[in-house]
Amino acid sequence: MHIASFQGVQDAARQIAGQAVRTPLIESPALNERLGGRVLLKAENLQYAGAFKFRGAYNRISRLTDDERARGVVAYSSGNHAQAVAAAARLVGTSAVIVMPADSPRVKVEGVIAFGGEVRTYDRYAESREAIGEEIAATRGSILVRPFDDPFVIEGQGTVGLEIVEQADAPLDQLLCGTSGGGLIAGINLALAARSPDTRVVGVEPAAYNDTQMSFAAGQRVTHAPAPGTICDALMTPIPGELTWPINQRLERVVTVTDAEAAEAVRYAFRVLKLVIEPGGAVSLAALLAGKVETKGLTTAVVLSGGNIDPALFAAIIEDRFTPIGA
């Protein structure tokens, strides 16, 4: 059994080189000035298929045996993992079936189809995506590519952390990263534990989807209460992953942001940073802008994890027509 490790992150970096984008670490004088410290933005919205997810998906799918490749892959995802798996499958030369919530952003469903993936929708509130995925895997003999509870996926995502440390021109006091199943931040934790152990890693979640924060308080994996939905569709996993949770014990803490704060970060990124970020990809920036994490005099790395947002929602946010759910 392969266990996620820093060595695996280094190996993933070699595996994805030339396929994944080595995204830039961007600095904005305007943002630095506003926050009174240095902020280094890892722009994973510029990644292939618009989110960090391609790293883990390609690291997993490119290691399939010939026999596995002939049978194809299956994945369940709210959208970014879906597109990443479809894109990686096409590059590797295999087929992909993607199980997606019926209420996924259209842009993410279209993305999967554009990459040649086959979409199977399900009801987020009535059906189990895990069960559907497992059934397709069993019936077709396809390989299930899990969105976070797979060591190769965790190690692929960890290359984000490795690159941040390599690209930064100063020691990092802290790093903020969104948390859902916890694959990205687990990979980053593996990388930083080895390469920048003094950097505090802080998780960020939508306020009503704070299962990692609750699990932290409880000392064990906890499922968050049913919630009314969030514009952070990429961060709706109900419970931390089995493999990611032990690694994420080393987090310094977990903070939360409201949908209004996430929307404000999307608007700020449009207006000042000139980047297209989806709400779920903007929660770390939102935490800084909302003053939930101290930045004065510090060097802070922030992962902008994705940019796949429907035009109608983006337009509403930048034109100040957006009303948060439940507001």
Place this chain on the structure above:
Amino acid sequence: MHIASFQGVQDAARQIAGQAVRTPLIESPALNERLGGRVLLKAENLQYAGAFKFRGAYNRISRLTDDERARGVVAYSSGNHAQAVAAAARLVGTSAVIVMPADSPRVKVEGVIAFGGEVRTYDRYAESREAIGEEIAATRGSILVRPFDDPFVIEGQGTVGLEIVEQADAPLDQLLCGTSGGGLIAGINLALAARSPDTRVVGVEPAAYNDTQMSFAAGQRVTHAPAPGTICDALMTPIPGELTWPINQRLERVVTVTDAEAAEAVRYAFRVLKLVIEPGGAVSLAALLAGKVETKGLTTAVVLSGGNIDPALFAAIIEDRFTPIGA
């Protein structure tokens, strides 16, 4: 009299270091795939104040004598130079009066004010911005910072070309850049003539504002015919600059794009590249997407020159509600 030169571009690079952003050269696998070649995007929308203009403005204003700094600066601009001058003046510790068309995008006017600049509006079709600027300079003793016909401004903009050559990991077959007064592309020509002489430099203009293209055909500086307006508000200068025109003789050619093509490039940048680009900053990308320049099997550098766009226009473009002027 200082004459713009490659040595001056190198000197400008030292002068602006630590103040201007060394913007990333971005590559998108999806764009490469669509065009059948490599495209390297110089993301000057990520520059301080949202456009390349800060480079030239800071290179000029940071060289003021103590006496000149006490008297302040004045500039006329459709917007991006305006914001850049205001931002550079604030950093240097001097005051700035900016003469702007009354129909400038609101986001650009607000940008000037946010940087502490004083705005004086004028009628683009009835008044001469040059005359107003010169008058303020004469009355107040302020230093006029020209948007392109200033050797230090040209050299500052030339650092874009220097960085592209330094950042590229392969020889560049061609480089595309928008052309208005011609300061940016003149600076780039100085840099490439010295550092990458075999790279073909192609200018891109809005179809109705093709004074550089017309001048090229005529062999001398020509003013374009009165035009109905364009969403490329950053590229509305009526005639090539006096200082920029001789340098830009080395252009390979000049191509034009329609407003609809510029809008499609803005939409593509939102949807696929996850970058916020203003129409005038997207004309080079538009020329590629519209098939006006061959890219198959080539390595092409493209300058995305700015990202200051009003939210209402951006929303209309990404939601497919935009109708070109005169369409």
